[in-house]
Amino acid sequence: MVFINEAPRQVPVIYEADVCVVGGSCTGVFAAIRAARLGAKVVIVECQNSFGGVAANGLVTVWHSFFDTDDKEQIIAGLTEEAMERLDKNDCFIDETLAHVFNPTELKCTLDEMLNEAGVKIYLHTYYAGVSCQGDTVDAVFVENKDGRGAIKAKFFIDATGDGDICRDLGIERYVNPRMQPPSYVFLMQGNDEYACRDIDLKGSDPITHLMNKHAEEFNIERDWGWATDLPGLVNIKMRANTHVFDVNCGKADDLTRAEIVGRDKMRKITRLLRKYGDPAEKYSVVNDCSYIGVRDTFHYRTAYQANYLSLLLGEACDDCILRGTYEVDSHHSDEGITFLRFDGTSVTEDTYGNITIGSWRRDMGIDPDLPVPKFYQLPFKTLVTEKHRNIIAAGRMINADPSAFGALRVMVNLNQIGEAAGVAAYLAVSQNKSVQELDGAQVARTMSKSGSANLG
Ligand SMILES: Cc1cc2nc3c(=O)[nH]c(=O)nc-3n(C[C@H](O)[C@H](O)[C@H](O)COP(=O)(O)OP(=O)(O)OC[C@H]3O[C@@H](n4cnc5c(N)ncnc54)[C@H](O)[C@@H]3O)c2cc1C
Incomplete structure (x- = not known):
């Protein structure tokens, strides 16, 4: 590769905050609102003209059930529920699979409203373009917009860019899963x-x-x-x-x-x-x-813990649980259609001819058939904790997860909760003057519950 040197230049600091969120899908927006409602000074940067990411600009307008598989206990609440409640009944309905289907434009307006009410400083049409890091501490991100290049300084950063653009620039180890899930143009x-x-x-x-x-x-x-x-x-x-x-x-x-x-x-x-x-x-x-193609899967970044599908589908409990979900493993593959792995142990594959094959992943994995079938899964906070950098969390589809665990976690009702966890963790880290590695995950979970999430800690 041929290189050219860029002349060094002074960049104005355009904003200073406690928490800077880069990327404004619901993951990033909910991170920002959580941190702001707890008392942090928050700024959010989004390269598109509106918030909502794939849900709004990608026209993917479906959020799955907020309830356990028996449809009895509500396991998801928080800002996901609040956003749906704010949509007028004309702009949202619940279909027979208990999925919430919404009008994408209305979601954009709702997110604007929620961010403004929380007092978050907003930059739209603003592209993340680089990072400044002193040792293990990120001290600023560089952005580009109509004013040119600027720096935003903060005590804590949340990378909600989907692909993990800040993590890329920090050199955090990354990988792609075999059989990466393809994008779709909606x-x-x-x-x-x-x-x-x-x-x-x-x-x-x-x-x-x-x-x-x-x-x-x-x-x-x-x-x-x-x-x-x-x-x-x-x-x-x-x-x-x-x-x-x-x-x-x-x-x-x-x-x-x-x-x-x-x-x-x-x-x-x-x-x-x-x-x-x-x-x-x-x-x-x-x-x-869509304003841009809906991307399902690109790079994933290593953290202290990789989510795995057995822990999820066997319902392993944890005391630092930041997410509860029921959306089972759903993997779109390149040439064979789609495969679902269900809690009850069955696997269902539909090929492009509409043929359906049913198998048993529990049997294939040699799982004791008497093991109970869980009603939801949990994800521990440590999934978000990077090994080295003290003041950054990546929240979104760049999650550290094996291919099947990713097939479950990638849906928005799950990533929304991860965004909320990131916002709460950022607030706690700033207010307690701690690194993300020093945070008590159980306290993150308890704080989420106290401020509206469904009974996490
Ligand atoms: C076709 C399709 C169908 C799907 N169906 C469903 C479904 O039915 N239900 C469901 O729940 N999930 C579904 N999913 C999955 C889900 O939509 C995604 O996994 C989820 O939206 C990813 O969220 P995210 O916050 O990680 O990333 P994104 O939604 O991609 O958000 C990233 C945000 O960061 C911004 N950004 C990126 N780079 C920069 C930068 N350099 N500077 C500033 N801003 C930046 C982007 O503009 C965007 O707003 C589907 C996905 C696809 C593609």
């Missing part, structure tokens, strides 16, 4: 898709995917597995995610660029396919596409 489409599939022997979960696979060759589309959902208040318009892009690592610039272009092209081909094979009376049209 869009909202107008037109009745049921009619389009009236003559098809439906085997899979999503009719359009089936139609798409039937005519894949004619439209030069890769075979795929996908899903769709209605949206609150919208008639004859669905959010569609039938557009996986395979063999890319969106943590790399070239791959990310290719994924955007290939995903967008797939969306257009699906629309054309529906215009040819759908209801002639319908006007199949994309009414909105």
Whole structure:
């Protein structure tokens, strides 16, 4: 590689805070609000024009159940529940799988409102561009926006960039999981898709995917597995995610660029396919596409503990529990469709032809069949603690987790809780003048519960 030297320059400190959050999906926003409500001075930096990350700008508008698998005990509350309550009933509904489906634009407005009420200093259209670290302590991040380059100083930093951009620059050991989960280019489409599939022997979960696979060759589309959902208040318009892009690592610039272009092209081909094979009376049209491709999986960063799927699916308890969840392992793979691993020990794989194979991961792993089936899983605080750097936590899909544990933890009701834990930990570290390694994880859990999370500690 050829290098060029950049001239050294003085950079103005544009803001100083107790806690600086970089990345403004709900993970980052909830981290910021938690820390601010506890009394910290907080700043948040987001490169897009709004908050919400994949949920809002990626049009992924589904948060899973807040209850245990019996649907009796509420295991998730906190800011996830508060955000849903703030959405008007017209802008959110609960579908039969007990998932919360919301209007993405309304979510953006709700997050603006919550951040403003908490007194968080906001920078939109502001890109994280580098870090300054003295020994093991991060002292500033560099950002770029319409004012040029600036530095933000803080006592504690939360990397909520999804890919872990600050962790990358700090040189924290990183890895990618084998069979990295592919991204999808999500869009909202107008037109009745049921009619389009009236003559098809439906085997899979999503009719359009089936139609798409039937005519894949004619439209030069890769075979795929996908899903769709209605949206609150919208008639004859669905959010569609039938557009996986395979063999890319969106943590790399070239791959990310290719994924955007290939995903967008797939969306257009699906629309054309529906215009040819759908209801002639319908006007199949994309009414909105994501601001950027929905990225599921890129780099993960080493911390004191790697989440593993056996501990999760066997319901291992911990006293520093920062997250409770029920979303079981859900892995999209490059060429075979999708696999779920359930608490009860079954595994279910649906391939791109709609064929379903049922197995038993408990039996395959030699697990005692008498072991009880848990109703939710727990995640310990130590999953967030890096080994060296004293004042930073990475919160989000860059989590240190094995591929299957990641398949469960990656959903937003889980990452939202991780964001809240990061915000609480940041506040405690600053107010107690401690490093993240010195924090008492059980106290983080108790503090989360006291301020609204469902009974963690
Ligand atoms: C197609 C698809 C469908 C999914 N379906 C579901 C589902 O139904 N339910 C569910 O719960 N989960 C689902 N998931 C998973 C879930 O959406 C993601 O795992 C989750 O949103 C990741 O959150 P995050 O906070 O880690 O990252 P992101 O949502 O990616 O947020 C990162 C934020 O950081 C900002 N950022 C990044 N880099 C910088 C920078 N350098 N400077 C400033 N800001 C920066 C980004 O703009 C963004 O706002 C799906 C994911 C995809 C892609």
